[in-house]
Amino acid sequence: MSEKAFDHIVVGAGSAGCVLAARLSEDPGVRVLLVEAGPVDDAAEIRIPVAFPRLFRTEYDWDYSTEPEPGLDGRRRYLPRGRTLGGSSSMNAMIYIRGNHADYDAWARAGAKGWGWDEVFPYFLRAEDHHGGASEWHGAGGPLTVSEGRSRHPLMAAWVEAAREAGHAFTADFNGAAQDGVGFYELTQRDGLRCSTAVAYLRPALERPNLTVLTDARCTRLLFSGERVVGVEVERFGTSARFHAEREVVLSAGAYNSPQLLMLSGIGVAGELAALGIEPRVDLPVGENLQDHPHLPLIHLTGTESLLAAESPENLALLESAGRGPLTSNGGEAGGFVRTLPGLAAPDVQLHALPVMFHEEGMGVTAEHAFHHGAALLDTTSRGKVSLRSALPSAKPRITHRYLSTEEDRAAAVRALRVLLDIADRPALRAHRASDHLAPRSDSDRDLLAYARAELHSLYHPAGTCAMGPVVDYELRVHGVSGLRVADASVMPTLVRGNTNAPTIMIAEKAADLIRGR
Structure with a gap:
């Protein structure tokens, strides 16, 4: 069993891990190891924006599913997670949303010192290279390219118009002074192609001699010397190896894999670990507080040509030569944020609209032109859990989100569907809506x-399972041990309002400063 020493070991080369590896290795005197369980991000479907559903249930996906969900009448739900360089930023819809200012201020009010909006905002700016240049609300020159979508499908223009007919204001910038309204999403794309954190952060850092990246390398457990984490054990091509961290190990494996x-390393609910034959080291509520944005879809058949016909030799040539055309579509081109009750402090529903049928969670086969729009619940009160299925690292974790387990969430789901039905019934969409493919029987509450x-x-936004406060402190250090931090969406005390890729990058940017003592 081989062993090699580094200063910092980062586990997981996803939305957070690539950022951390790049930032920490900026110091030439620091040796950094980045460990990724999946392969190199070399699939064409990663680069081509509209092709991301083809990565589902492949070697680039952890391919998780929930346990039977009590609130969904025992149904299981598919949970894709990126398993490659860039992680889920290599297989997401590329929507760039920071969340609502109120989300971070709520963290601070709950005790998360240093995580209020005014304190995290500079890290969003540092990360960003915005298409409009530097401004009051945007940064320029950062690693992450944020662009306007280069595919504006006519069905999406009709959807935005229908939403305006329903009384929702148009907004040009969901990351500006106010989040409310409808419009077109900005994307993490560069020249019409995906700009994952592997592209934005890791690739420019790969030539540094002090950065080592291991792919196809699964971390199986943490190594301890007393109460200090001193390294990791890794399984790679059937061989086990140990790597020593002289300073810190940082887990950036995501809201399912970090817990x-x-x-597996003995940090969790002591009784549950002992029942699996794992000796408890620190009794912490690891895996509790699991949150997500549940998504409610409607699908309408249309006589208008959708993205179904986008994959043609001509469009592929247009993408490759000019970075333009329908293959640059992220799917969810349009959407917005709405409040479904008067007096809410911030939006409670996010809308997404797609000029194609997103059938059977992106894996269904269809030959019909359609458009899809859905509503995600942003302020859920349901809480789930990640736990171990067995003590074997190769066993998939047991995941129960407990969707719709509270009366508040069930009522919000009914209100959210009414928002969608109202938009679908407006003249701008009626002109394109031939029939309903997936819709409720009626608009009754029942x-x-x-x-x-x-x-x-x-909506693939898991968070909260290693939350600041119960599991890590506000510098992301795991309670009860030394030499170990967590930096990914699992540290969010509560889920932010919006897509989670940009906030996860922000967490990693801030974590890099915390680790460097800045």
């Missing part, structure tokens, strides 16, 4: 809730 690795239970799926 799994902690629990039928809407039954529909939500049957059709709800994840």
Whole structure:
């Protein structure tokens, strides 16, 4: 069993891990090891924006599913997670949303010192290279390219117009002074191609002699010397190896895998670990507080040509030569944020619209032109859990989100579906809406809730399982041990309002400063 020493070891080369590896290795005197369980991000489907659903249930995906969900009448739900350089930023819809200012101020009010909006905002700016240049709300010159979408499908223009007919204001910038309204999303794209954190952060750092990247290398447990974490054990091509961290190990494996690795290493709910034959080291609520944005879809058939016909030799040539055309579409081109009750402090629903049928969670085969729009619940009160299935690192974790397990979430689901039905019934969309492919039987509370239970799926935004406060402190250090931090979406005390890739990058940017003592 070989062993090699580094200063910092980062586990997981995803949205956070690539950022951390790049930032920490900026110091030429620091040796950094980045460990990624998946392969190199060399699939064409990663680069081509519209092709990301083809990565589902392949070697680039952890391919998780929930346990039977009590609030969904026992149904399981698919949970894709990126398993390659760039992690889920290599297989997401590339929507750039920071979350609402109120989200971070709520963290600070709850005790998360240093994580209020005014304190995290500079890290968003540092990361960003915005298409409009530097401004009050945007940064320029950062690693992450943020662009306007280069595919504006006519169906999406009609959807935005229908939303305006329904009374929702147009907004040109969901990351500006106010989040509310409808419009077109900005994307993490560069020249029409995906700009993952592997592209933005890791690739420019790869030539540094002090940065080592291991792919196809699964971390199986943490190594300890007393109460200090001193390294990791890694399985690679059937061989086990140990790597020593002279300063720190940072887990950036995501809201499912970071808690799994902690629990495999004896950090978690003591009684549950002992029942699996794992000696408890620190009794912490690891894996608790699991949150997500549940998504409620409607699909309408249309006589208008959708993205179904986008993949042609001509469009592929247009993408390759000019970075333009329908293959640059991220799918969810349009959407917005709405409040479904008066007096809410911030939006409670996010809308997404796609000029194609996102059938069976992106894996269904269809030959029909359609458009899809959905509503995600942003302020859920349901809480789930990640736990171990067994003490074997190769066993997938047990994941239960407990979707719609509270009366508040069930009522929000009914209100959210009514928002979608209202937009679908406006003249701008009526002109394109031939028939309904997936829709509730009626707009009664009973039928809407039954529909939500049957059709709800994840928007793929898990968070909260190693939360600041209960599991890590506000410098992201794991309680009860030394030499170990967590830096990914799992540290969010509560889920932010919006897509989680940009906030996860922010967390990693801030974590790099915390680790460097800045």
